[in-house]
Amino acid sequence: MRRSLKIAAIVAAVAGLCTLGLAAETVKVGFIYVGPIGDYGWSHAHNVAREICEQNFPWLETVYVESVPEGEVETYIDQLVRQGCNIVFTTSFGFMDGTYAAALRYPKVILAHCSGFMRAPNLATYMADFYQVYYLNGLMAGALTKTGKVAYVGAFPIPEVKRHLNAFAIGVREVNPNAEVHVRWIYEWFNPAAAKEATEALVAEGCDVFAFTEDSPTVVQVAAERGFPSFAHYSPMYDFAPDYVVSGQLVHWEAIYLDFLQKVHDGVYTNENLEHVDYWWLLSQKAVEVGAKPGMMINPVFEDDLKAYIVDHPVFGEISAYDLVMVRYNQMADPGVTFDPFQGPIYDRRGVLRVPEGMWMSVDSLITMEWAVEGVVGPWPGEP
């Protein structure tokens, strides 16, 4: 009995020492970005999150590499590992193959790949998605349009952007059933010139409210010049047109990074148990935010207009657009999410039933969405 007690004590002491050793050890994390950190979108947002992590965790040391071509990601992972990184985040879908190969070659290193789907015991995946936020923006846009035509400037016709556009259109039509969402594609993530051209084309079509996916504030600026309201994308763009930016989509990658790093530090995540770790974080996890700048969900300039716009809603009866936004936001932001924008019945614009009555979509079908909802007008490459 005494003997086993002694053994237990020794085991406990050793275990304690081990955890102490682990806790004292600094964690070195490498971030690989596809774009320059000076862009006004994706890579910039990841880099802001990296800085927040570094401020939060005294045991954390970070390095980053920007503007990494997709095919070169393995080389950069090699270099980061050689420099002593124990965790590497790769932040573009195109890095998937290289990250996976590196995960097999460095079984001791923890990797996490943003927006992909290939996992391994030491490779997790993560994504912060905007579709709920776009839906809420759509509710506001549908209430503010006078011509019944809302504009969307899209980067690429890929499922991610299509999903956001569809969610936006669903919001628009919920408050304004006859409104249309007109779309133009520019086939670039960053191209202010093309974004300007697309915006002007949509103005010419009669659109008077603007949303977009592109990594510059161009659409906001061009719309403001013409006196039209718009929704910011990805970064705080309020300051570019304080009288015209209604709301927008903001990302908080740090929510995911802080959680992940804390769990690695606590020993919850190791290089052997990440096979099923897939972050798909939305409003309720606070990975994304509604607003044109942090803390301001709706620009006060538009509050009265939204409160004056009354909808006869099938669920809530007579309700102002403003209140509807708040109700829907709460339904999605509460930990027990009670609403999803893609709640059936949803038909695509060709009349095919895509989501049956009362059903929600799975993450898998959300991230492979190719169809367009009713009310979307314009080209739609790859439409099934």
Added chain:
Amino acid sequence: MKRVGPFVLERRLAPSRGAVLGISLLAVVLALLVAAVIFWGYGVNPWHAYRVIFQGTLASPQGWAEVVRRAIPLILCGVGLVVAFRAQFWNIGAEGQILAGAVAATGVALFSGLPDPWLLPAMFLAGFLAGAVWGMIPALLKVKLRVNDVISTLMLNYVMMYIVEWLVHGPWKGPTARGFAYSDLFPRAARLPLIPGTRVHWITLVVGVAMAIACAFLLSRTKLGYETRVVGQSQDAARYAGIDFLKVTLWVMLISGGLAGLAGAGEMAGVHYRLRSPAHISMGYGYTAIIVAWLARGSPLAAVVTALLFGLIFAAGDVIKVALAMPFQVTDVFNGLILFFLIGSELLMYWHIRWAPKRAASEG
């Protein structure tokens, strides 16, 4: 003879090999000195910077491997461009020819249904042919319609870029890519073996060096090579000698475009394993190869050396970005400085500068 202040410039017709090498090295050293000032200005000790760069590239086997890997497409394209430039055909289109090769190789890898052992040879062959066809279009345009070759080759780059974009967004978008604009992954049999522990697809490297030797032989020892050189020296003389301008131009561009196409096939089978956005496939290798060829001064074998030099510069840029945490633009600044000094040193190669104050000259 030309007088600049107290200096006299005398034209050198053919600079000696020693002079070329010495002056080029001097240019590189000067560029490194100026780059040192930039490092220092950014707050990085230049001595430390160069030590880190050296350790990350030439001092380690993995570093060397990266230098060689980045040089592989440059060797193939550079050798091809040397051949074109010898015939005074200004092929600015290697970038598009690389992509043509990449597209053809992808087509074979994904859709040919060939038995496994034939897949890689067929990919290289298809890559060569596609690059050659893409290169021979401007050749025909030049000979038949007198279309400026610089413009037509350059513009065809953009055409090919958009073809690749269209393919990955349209018909070749892979079902396994979940809607993203990528083709499917190549089957295992369509991927080149790598030197273990590195990313060097050595077969493409061997092909590149073999092509350099073959082109050196072609230019110096064959009838076609002789005709190429005559056309390059003087088109009128070539016509007078009865050399078929059309035939020579087509052959030259078949080789030049074909080698770039091989580079594209090699990148696909050795690095990417799937068709993706064109900017991520070639990354300007076709444009860098112009400088590689230009510095090689008409010698295919020298192009192997200059390609390795640029492989080193690229690899050094990677090290600068990661180990020194400098902004990515610094790589371009670094490359630009080396180029600036190399091109600037041209003057020294063809002009001999002599100190000769006026008075001394008039007395003499």
